[in-house]
Amino acid sequence: MRIATLCGMGFGTSMMLKLSVEDILEEEGIKAKVESWDLGSHKGQQADIIVAPDDMERHLKDSESKVVLISRLTDEEEIKEKLMKVIREMED
Amino acid sequence: MNEIKKLPDQFDLKELLTIDQVRANIAVEDWEEAADIIGELLVEAEKVEPEYVEKMKQALDDMGPYMVVAPGVALLHARPEDGVLEPCVALITLEEPVEFGHEENDPVDIVFAFGATDKESHIPALKTLAKQLKSKDVIKAIRSAQTDENLHEAFLTTHDE
Numbered sequence: 559m560r561i562a563t564l565c566g567m568g569f570g571t572s573m574m575l576k577l578s579v580e581d582i583l584e585e586e587g588i589k590a591k592v593e594s595w596d597l598g599s600h601k602g603q604q605a606d607i608i609v610a611p612d613d614m615e616r617h618l619k620d621s622e623s624k625v626v627l628i629s630r631l632t633d634e635e636e637i638k639e640k641l642m643k644v645i646r647e648m649e650d
Numbered sequence: 651m652n653e654i655k656k657l658p659d660q661f662d663l664k665e666l667l668t669i670d671q672v673r674a675n676i677a678v679e680d681w682e683e684a685a686d687i688i689g690e691l692l693v694e695a696e697k698v699e700p701e702y703v704e705k706m707k708q709a710l711d712d713m714g715p716y717m718v719v720a721p722g723v724a725l726l727h728a729r730p731e732d733g734v735l736e737p738c739v740a741l742i743t744l745e746e747p748v749e750f751g752h753e754e755n756d757p758v759d760i761v762f763a764f765g766a767t768d769k770e771s772h773i774p775a776l777k778t779l780a781k782q783l784k785s786k787d788v789i790k791a792i793r794s795a796q797t798d799e800n801l802h803e804a805f806l807t808t809h810d811e
Contacts, residue, residue, distance in 0.1 A: 566713035569769045570727045574719065574780045577773075597713060611716035613752065629754045631754040632783040 559591040559645075562605035562623070564614055568596025574631060575609055581639045607644055609637070613614065624648065663739070664806050672696060674785040674801040681750045681758070682707060684742065685726055688763045691740045698765045699733030705795045706732075706763060710750070718752035720783055726763040734765035737772055741805055743792060750810070760792055782808070 561579060565572035572594035579592050595603060597617060605623050612627040624647075626640045671691050680685045688704030706729035710717055718724045718760035740763045762779070766772040780787045782805060791804035 559716060565716060566709060567729055568771075569725070569734060570725060570764070570776075572777055573773060574725075577777050577780060612754075613714045613716045613721075628748060630721065632723070632780060633720065634784065 559588070559607070559648075560605045561592045561607045562600070562607065562632070563592065563594045564597070564600055564610040564618070565594070567593050568599070571611060571631060575611075575628065575637070576635050578631075578634050579609055579641065582641060586642065586645075596618070606648065607641070608620065609641060614647055615622050634648050656727045658752070663775045666697075666737060666775055666804075667741060667802070667805065668689065669798060669802050671697075672798050672805070673742045674795050674798050676742050677745045678692045678748060679737065681710075681724075681748050683745060684724075684748060684758075684761050685763070688706040688726065688742045688761050688788045691742075692763060692765060693709065694739050695738070697734070697736045697738035699735065701735035702728055702765060703731070711788050713751045715752040715756075718750045718755040718758055721755045722758050723755070723760045723783060723789070724750055724762065725779075726761065727765065728810075730767050730769070734767050737767050737775070743801060760789070762791045767801065770773070790796065 563572040563575035576592050576594045583590055607623060608623045609624060609626045611631060612629045616629055618625050625642050628637055628645055630636050656713050676687055692698045693700050706726045709728050717726055742761050744759045747759040749756050750758050795801035795804045
């Protein structure tokens with residue numbers, strides 16, 4: 559599985575999200591490659607799931623990936639709940 | 651308060667966030683003034699070029715208020731090539747919260763700014779920052795700090811939960 563985190567510049571907010579996503583995946587025993595993307599270069603790239611701050615929604619309208627939108631980026635519970643829901647749906 | 655311990659030094663956050671990059675209880679009119687004031691702390695310390703402050707504001711203008719990462723907490727930055735001289739971080743708290751335009755996490759009274767020199771080397775410091783921001787005790791201590799010294803200590807102290 560390939561998971562991307564997205565933000566405007568690719569190394570602040572998205573990096574914080576990446577760290578949380580990696581922690582969650584490790585806890586849940588799920589193997590996936592996680593990378594952080596920025597708005598300038600994400601188009602044309604492929605990922606199974608994109609995790610992004612919720613006000614990035616407008617940039618992800620045409621995305622073929624599953625999109626997980628987060629409002630409280632420091633809240634690991636919110637990220638876990640939303641991310642695991644999508645992962646479980648994909649496994650079904 | 652007896653279960654408090656200092657963060658390990660290897661994360662470098664303690665080294666990065668020196669007392670002169672911290673200001674408690676600043677009065678500002680709007681988010682732009684908050685960005686100017688925190689940016690000026692980094693400019694005065696010769697950590698970033700003056701243009702970096704403009705780029706941070708421009709980033710928020712162009713890309714939306716997603717940098718308001720948690721309720722009341724903004725994390726401002728621009729790109730390494732926008733004028734970062736040294737890896738750095740600054741922290742201010744606001745006397746009265748201001749709107750950044752985020753639907754859920756406004757208004758903001760805790761503002762961080764950071765400058766990174768590349769896309770990797772700030773990750774350990776960012777990891778510690780994220781850990782601190784997740785702690786309700788840390789956020790509470792940051793909000794109740796009235797002096798720069800108290801604020802500095804509040805942010806760099808970790809709590810066992």
